[in-house]
């Protein structure tokens with residue numbers, strides 16, 4: 300088969316399995332019961348054949364043609380050229396906790412970036428700590444050399460998220476993976492921000508990636524799902540844990556993610572263009588101290604981003620000039636409320652990656668332990684697929700409303 304470009308894979312992958320002839324899209328499969336041709340099939344391997352050589356199922360929890368089409372597509376796109384397998388989880392966060400539960404043991408040492416997604420920290424400080432995993436946070440801007448002294452005899456995994464949540468530090472994932480591999484340590488990355496359209500974590504050398512399919516993969520703010528993609532060597536350990544926990548996804552949701560995926564390439568390019576247009580406009584605003592977007596030249600790890608990523612998404616933050624917000628500091632306050640509330644195109648909401656623009660002030664105080672946020676008010680934007688001129692005009696009104704609120708005290 301001719302090796303296809305990513306955009307072609309986005310359109311074409313996961314369409315071969317058992318789809319009735321002449322239907323372009325994989326239909327919805329809802330199934331608990333799977334029927335067998337014989338007792339021996341029921342007793343031993345389960346059902347193969349129509350599902351393709353890689354797939355066997357004996358019960359809906361183990362997969363349906365719809366979920367298998369999706370996992371095949373994920374492997375082809377996220378891990379092109381690598382021998383990988385994927386498992387679907389009911390949310391991105393569940394993919395993260397399941398990855399940890401499946402691969403870590405009591406006494407293992409787990410390194411986690413200090414600016415990881417908030418709920419990931421909650422899993423580390425909660426379930427993982429209770430299970431006896433020793434969690435240590437590290438500065439996400441740390442080089443592989445500086446991370447090296449943190450490795451212990453029981454270090455089992457270096458977890459990565461690049462760029463990180465809210466402050467968008469870009470990690471040197473290839474160098475950290477090389478360091479880890481030399482010491483027999485696993486690496487796993489949260490590939491939420493770039494999606495595989497703009498980042499190829501398995502080319503960087505990771506052993507596993509977690510995909511919040513809720514975000515850019517599905518792209519329409521109407522479904523929750525996650526996936527874990529692992530190298531073949533880790534598959535049996537992962538799949539055994541997944542089966543013991545009985546986690547699985549519904550056929551309708553798998554259908555929605557696969558349908559959303561078909562337009563991911565064009566959506567991501569529009570998110571990129573719109574995001575950069577808004578970021579550049581913000582950089583020139585007197586109320587803005589700095590823009591935290593890996594794709595703009597002022598970002599501290601811009602060169603690293605240029606080396607490892609082929610594009611940028613629509614998610615980034617900016618820090619207000621303290622004087623412009625009346626020195627109110629971070630979090631939700633009168634200035635951020637005036638800026639954020641009542642916007643025409645930017646909704647107030649957390650779960651980004653859909654078609655629409657969103658605004659959310661960052662509340663980082665008291666959360667980070669290695670490098671606490673000491674800057675001013677931080678605003679995170681998700682720049683959607685609207686016309687960028689409308690988005691800029693909307694934010695312009697936000698600044699005017701903020702300045703009025705600060706002047707009124």
Ligand SMILES: *Cc1c(COP(=O)(O)O)cnc(C)c1O
Nearest residue numbers: 390391392416489491511513524
């Ligand atoms: C949203 C998000 C997740 C979790 O995805 P859900 O499907 O909402 O649970 C994980 N990591 C990052 C970086 C995210 O932004």
